[in-house]
Amino acid sequence: MRVGIFGLGTVGQGLLQILRERQPAIEAVAVVDRSYARKAELLAGIKASDDKNLILKDKSIDTVVELMGGIDDALYVVRSAIENGKNVVTANKALLAEHGYALFQFASEHGRTIAFEAAIAGAIPIVRNIETIFRHERITRLMGIVNGTTNYILTRMRKDHLSYGEVLEAAQKQGLAEADPTLDVGGYDAQQKLALLTSLITGEWVEAKNIPVRGITEISAQDVVWAERFHNRIRLVAEYNLIQGQHYMHVTPALVGEQNVLYDIEYENNALLFHGEYSAEHLFMGKGAGKFPTAFSVYSDLIQLQLAAASPVPVRKIETYLPIANIADTTSAFYLRLRVKDQPGVLAAIAQILGNNALSIASVHQDHSAVAAGEVDIVIHTHAQKRSGFYKALKEIHALKSIVLHHVYLPVLG
Amino acid sequence: MRVGIFGLGTVGQGLLQILRERQPAIEAVAVVDRSYARKAELLAGIKASDDKNLILKDKSIDTVVELMGGIDDALYVVRSAIENGKNVVTANKALLAEHGYALFQFASEHGRTIAFEAAIAGAIPIVRNIETIFRHERITRLMGIVNGTTNYILTRMRKDHLSYGEVLEAAQKQGLAEADPTLDVGGYDAQQKLALLTSLITGEWVEAKNIPVRGITEISAQDVVWAERFHNRIRLVAEYNLIQGQHYMHVTPALVGEQNVLYDIEYENNALLFHGEYSAEHLFMGKGAGKFPTAFSVYSDLIQLQLAAASPVPVRKIETYLPIANIADTTSAFYLRLRVKDQPGVLAAIAQILGNNALSIASVHQDHSAVAAGEVDIVIHTHAQKRSGFYKALKEIHALKSIVLHHVYLPVLG
Numbered sequence: 001m002r003v004g005i006f007g008l009g010t011v012g013q014g015l016l017q018i019l020r021e022r023q024p025a026i027e028a029v030a031v032v033d034r035s036y037a038r039k040a041e042l043l044a045g046i047k048a049s050d051d052k053n054l055i056l057k058d059k060s061i062d063t064v065v066e067l068m069g070g071i072d073d074a075l076y077v078v079r080s081a082i083e084n085g086k087n088v089v090t091a092n093k094a095l096l097a098e099h100g101y102a103l104f105q106f107a108s109e110h111g112r113t114i115a116f117e118a119a120i121a122g123a124i125p126i127v128r129n130i131e132t133i134f135r136h137e138r139i140t141r142l143m144g145i146v147n148g149t150t151n152y153i154l155t156r157m158r159k160d161h162l163s164y165g166e167v168l169e170a171a172q173k174q175g176l177a178e179a180d181p182t183l184d185v186g187g188y189d190a191q192q193k194l195a196l197l198t199s200l201i202t203g204e205w206v207e208a209k210n211i212p213v214r215g216i217t218e219i220s221a222q223d224v225v226w227a228e229r230f231h232n233r234i235r236l237v238a239e240y241n242l243i244q245g246q247h248y249m250h251v252t253p254a255l256v257g258e259q260n261v262l263y264d265i266e267y268e269n270n271a272l273l274f275h276g277e278y279s280a281e282h283l284f285m286g287k288g289a290g291k292f293p294t295a296f297s298v299y300s301d302l303i304q305l306q307l308a309a310a311s312p313v314p315v316r317k318i319e320t321y322l323p324i325a326n327i328a329d330t331t332s333a334f335y336l337r338l339r340v341k342d343q344p345g346v347l348a349a350i351a352q353i354l355g356n357n358a359l360s361i362a363s364v365h366q367d368h369s370a371v372a373a374g375e376v377d378i379v380i381h382t383h384a385q386k387r388s389g390f391y392k393a394l395k396e397i398h399a400l401k402s403i404v405l406h407h408v409y410l411p412v413l414g
Numbered sequence: 415m416r417v418g419i420f421g422l423g424t425v426g427q428g429l430l431q432i433l434r435e436r437q438p439a440i441e442a443v444a445v446v447d448r449s450y451a452r453k454a455e456l457l458a459g460i461k462a463s464d465d466k467n468l469i470l471k472d473k474s475i476d477t478v479v480e481l482m483g484g485i486d487d488a489l490y491v492v493r494s495a496i497e498n499g500k501n502v503v504t505a506n507k508a509l510l511a512e513h514g515y516a517l518f519q520f521a522s523e524h525g526r527t528i529a530f531e532a533a534i535a536g537a538i539p540i541v542r543n544i545e546t547i548f549r550h551e552r553i554t555r556l557m558g559i560v561n562g563t564t565n566y567i568l569t570r571m572r573k574d575h576l577s578y579g580e581v582l583e584a585a586q587k588q589g590l591a592e593a594d595p596t597l598d599v600g601g602y603d604a605q606q607k608l609a610l611l612t613s614l615i616t617g618e619w620v621e622a623k624n625i626p627v628r629g630i631t632e633i634s635a636q637d638v639v640w641a642e643r644f645h646n647r648i649r650l651v652a653e654y655n656l657i658q659g660q661h662y663m664h665v666t667p668a669l670v671g672e673q674n675v676l677y678d679i680e681y682e683n684n685a686l687l688f689h690g691e692y693s694a695e696h697l698f699m700g701k702g703a704g705k706f707p708t709a710f711s712v713y714s715d716l717i718q719l720q721l722a723a724a725s726p727v728p729v730r731k732i733e734t735y736l737p738i739a740n741i742a743d744t745t746s747a748f749y750l751r752l753r754v755k756d757q758p759g760v761l762a763a764i765a766q767i768l769g770n771n772a773l774s775i776a777s778v779h780q781d782h783s784a785v786a787a788g789e790v791d792i793v794i795h796t797h798a799q800k801r802s803g804f805y806k807a808l809k810e811i812h813a814l815k816s817i818v819l820h821h822v823y824l825p826v827l828g
Contacts, residue, residue: 018692022550123693125547132546132721133539133714136436261699264678269695278432279537279710281683285675285697296693300547307546 001026001306004055004086006077007067008033011091011118013042014295015065019302026302030055056080063305065298066090075099082112089301091118091294094183097192097208100199104318113308115301120193121146121270123293124286125300130200138277139201142240143413146193148268148288149177149184150216150236154253155266157224158233164219176268186215187236187251194238197272198249201240204322212250212327219253222370223337223408226379231258232335235265237413246325255335255412262413328388333362333412335381338397339405342368342376346403350378353400357393359385375405381412415440415720418469418500420491421481422447425505425532427456428709429479433716440716444469470494477719479712480504489513496526503715505532505708508597511606511622514613518732527722529715534607535560535684537707538700539714544614552691553615556654557827560607562682562702563591563598564630564650568667569680571638572647578633590682601629601650601665608652611686612663615654618736626664626741633667636784637751637822640793645672646749648824649679660739669749669826676827742802747776747826749795752811753819756782756790760817764792767814771807773799789819795826 003019005012008031019028028046032055033039036048047054055061056077064081066088068074074095081088088107090096096103096116107114117127121144130139145151149171156167168185171177183189188208195208216236227234232255240249256262261283265271270288275281287293340346347364354361362381371377382390390409397404417433419426422445433442442460446469447453450462461468469475470491478495480502482488488509495502502521504510510517510530521528531541535558544553559565563585570581582599585591597603602622609622630650641648646669654663670676675697679685684702689695701707754760761778768775776795785791796804804823811818 014692123690123696125543128547129539129543132718133542136713136717137710261675261678264675271697276537276710278428278706278713280701280704280707281699282537283685283697283699285695285699287694290694292692293694296551296690299550299692303550304546 001063001302002029002061003027003063003065003302004030004032004058004061005065005067006032006052006055007069008036008039008042009067010291011294011298012065012067014291015067015298016042018292018295018299022299026306029061030058052077052080056084061086063087063089063302065302066092067298068092069094071095071098078103078114079106082107082110085110085112087113087115087305089115089298089305091116091298093119093189093192093196097195100196101205101318101321113305115305116196117301118294118297120196121272122148122286122288122290123297124270124272124284124288125297126197126272126284127200128300128304129284130197134276134279137279138242139274140242140277141275142197142201142272143262143274144194144197144238144272145235145262145265145270146238146272146288147184147187147190147236148270149181150187150190151265151270151288152176152268153185154216154219154224154234154236157219157221158228161221163221164217185217187213190236190238190251194240194249194251197238198240198247198322199318202247202322203318204320205318206249206322206324210324212252214252216253218408220408222377223410226335226337227255230255230381232256232412233263234410235262237262241330243330247322248325248327248330250327253410255410257413260413328391329386331384331386332390333382333384333414334390335379335410335412336394337408338378338380339371339375339407340378341403341405342374343403347378349400349403350380350397353393353396354380354382357389357396359389359393384414387411415477415716416443416475417441417477417479417716418444418446418472418475419479419481420446420466420469421483422450422453422456423481424705425708425712426479426481428705429481429712430456432706432709432713436713440720443475444472466491466494470498475500477501477503477716479716480506481712482506483508485509485512492517492528493520496521496524499524499526501527501529501719503529503712503719505530505712507533507603507606507610511609514610515619515732515735527719529719530610531715532708532711534610535686536562536700536702536704537711538684538686538698539711540611540686540698541614542714542718543698544611548690548693551693553688554656554691555689556611556615556686557676557688558608558611558652558686559649559676559679559684560652560686560702561598561601561604561650562684563595564601564604565679565684565702566590566682567599568630568633568638568648568650571633571635572642575635577635578631599629599631601627604650604652604665608654608663608665611652612654612661612736613732616661616736617732618734619732620663620736620738624738628666630667632822634822636791637824640749640751641669644669644795646670646826647677649676651676651827655744657744661736662739662741662744664741667824669824671827674827742805743800745798745800746804747796747798747828748804749793749824749826750808751822752792752794753785753789753821754792755817755819756788757817761792763814763817764794764811767807767810768794768796771803771810773803773807798828801825
């Protein structure tokens with residue numbers, strides 16, 4: 001197997017090292033990188049250029065590894081590689097979430113494979129497991145922590161008693177968060193990964209942008225403390241449920257109780273918990289990012305391509321789009337924190353709205369300690385009800401503008 | 415694919431159902447079972463007999479599933495099936511641990527495969543993952559809960575404040591423990607699974623009987639309570655460590671802290687935590703037993719055999735025996751509970767022995783509450799030291815027969 005690598009960043013460098021140490025039968029032949037000239041030391045014995053044709057036009061290269069990131073250039077590279085008869089391994093979830101439907105069709109028409117283990121949950125071999133061992137299983141539920149940056153931020157907010165902004169700044173300094181963190185903290189990275197996962201599970205294409213998404217930017221230090229008081233932790237969760245033939249999914253910050261295995265997934269770790277109709281509960285946990293863990297997933301794709309070279313595993317074709325059902329039709333318990341004016345009758349007004357919407361209250365707590373004078377935090381836990389009812393009540397509570405200053409709500413995972 | 419099934423117990427029945435519902439391309443053609451006559455309802459359309467030749471002599475059957483359990487008959491069936499050109503899927507870890515070295519050689523000579531996903535950790539696809547995705551990874555550490563019965567017993571002792579004997583009896587009534595529970599509670603089942611796992615990891619054969627093993631029979635309700643006081647839980651752990659080229663392994667009950675993911679693996683769940691040189695930490699969790707979870711693992715082996723029929727994945731040959739290093743040469747912190755006579759000088763005598771053996775004490779606690787008058791429990795936590803030093807001290811403490819009545823010790827997992 002002769003490999004051409006686009007993009008010699010951290011992961012690309014990790015891959016080069018693994019290939020050199022582990023696998024003489026897989027040879028890195030050429031590298032295309034914008035700043036290849038400054039990386040001569042790493043490239044001993046490997047052709048390098050900033051010209052994409054170095055790899056695309058080299059007929060001796062049978063496999064392309066795309067680690068450039070971004071969309072437009074990556075799309076050109078992947079399409080051209082396939083047109084030129086090469087298989088592709090990519091870690092680019094944004095590219096696949098945006099253009100995957102067309103790209104997988106295109107690859108299938110050309111009898112080529114696009115492998116993407118590294119695109120979802122770093123080192124966790126979830127793609128390969130769904131594609132092989134669980135290919136004939138009916139996965140009815142999936143719940144995952146698939147974004148390391150947000151899990152790192154939420155973990156440090158709790159452990160070090162810091163605000164969202166303080167941790168984000170520290171994470172940016174350490175290279176654990178991007179200068180523009182929107183993709184991660186807005187939940188969009190998790191949304192893309194959930195789209196790919198649910199496409200694999202259902203065999204129909206899921207459009208990432210159709211998946212409801214909330215990020216973690218509104219989570220405050222107070223919510224983290226409140227969660228702890230009830231033995232919960234806040235996680236950004238990507239969730240899929242198959243209920244009576246309907247496919248529900250969303251990305252949302254949620255309260256996770258200590259009985260739930262996701263409670264213990266800390267820092268930049270990722271985890272996927274799913275339920276198979278016959279095989280029951282499974283948890284896969286591993287590093288969600290990092291030089292070698294991610295490079296190892298790319299490497300494992302190369303190994304599998306090499307093994308399959310003699311007789312390719314049948315490619316699962318995705319030829320239809322999956323209709324996504326309305327998550328508001330499912331049920332959940334909720335945590336609701338309201339910052340209100342500290343005056344008589346406020347709680348009564350709120351309780352009445354909840355009651356009118358058939359929302360049953362599990363507990364109510366008030367706390368003056370972390371707020372300004374004349375204000376108070378009210379924390380309400382509801383029993384599980386249809387989400388739509390809760391959203392309606394929330395809208396009505398929000399309309400009490402003279403007394404309700406601010407609210408944060410989180411579903412509570414069962 | 416035409417399949418013959420030996421043994422129509424719970425798992426066999428689960429497999430029949432899955433094959434009927436999921437996979438018309440894999441047909442269950444014949445069943446051999448001692449009480450086949452009483453199971454006519456389940457066998458509609460399937461040939462059945464108590465004569466093994468029904469399957470072994472049927473040339474149209476290409477794959478044998480062995481779910482009889484036991485050693486001698488199962489050995490005959492597996493050997494005969496291979497001689498007759500059939501691939502074998504088995505869930506029989508005892509057979510493989512005892513005769514695997516010869517059987518895998520025999521299969522390899524005949525160009526046949528013995529698949530055994532269901533033999534280790536029920537539904538968790540650990541065999542397939544080690545054999546494919548992590549085939550070229552260097553696994554340097556493995557720590558697992560691989561016996562559901564003992565984990566169930568330990569969980570219920572803690573949650574329901576019951577003694578070992580009480581829970582064992584309840585588990586036997588529910589069919590979660592055998593009438594003779596020795597294989598499970600003595601740790602031998604875990605020992606067999608660890609032997610198979612480490613053989614897969616190292617590519618050399620590990621003799622199960624050479625792996626040091628301790629079971630859970632000496633764990634008392636007091637130890638469970640003491641563990642909780644220090645935010646630990648007791649788990650029966652199968653452990654492998656690669657340290658400076660030496661292979662260390664053992665099965666032992668151990669204290670597991672709440673930071674360790676094995677802490678949350680409760681009841682009959684199984685889990686495997688391992689560390690890959692490049693891919694870092696991985697956790698696989700799932701059901702360790704049960705009708706459909708185990709049957710699904712057998713089924714997934716059948717699917718993989720079917721996929722591989724066109725071009726078999728190269729079989730990893732095991733041609734040497736792995737030397738197992740002395741676990742006593744590794745280090746560990748320890749929990750030690752001593753029941754002693756409540757008289758002056760006892761603690762001093764014990765502390766002197768520990769000191770003489772260079773064992774540094776992290777904490778000492780005494781408790782009169784759960785013991786007879788004139789006795790006291792002393793609980794000592796040591797810092798991590800070489801195990802051999804601790805064992806030597808233990809022997810010396812044990813010799814203080816006039817004052818030390820009983821002891822229980824557990825390593826503490828980091």
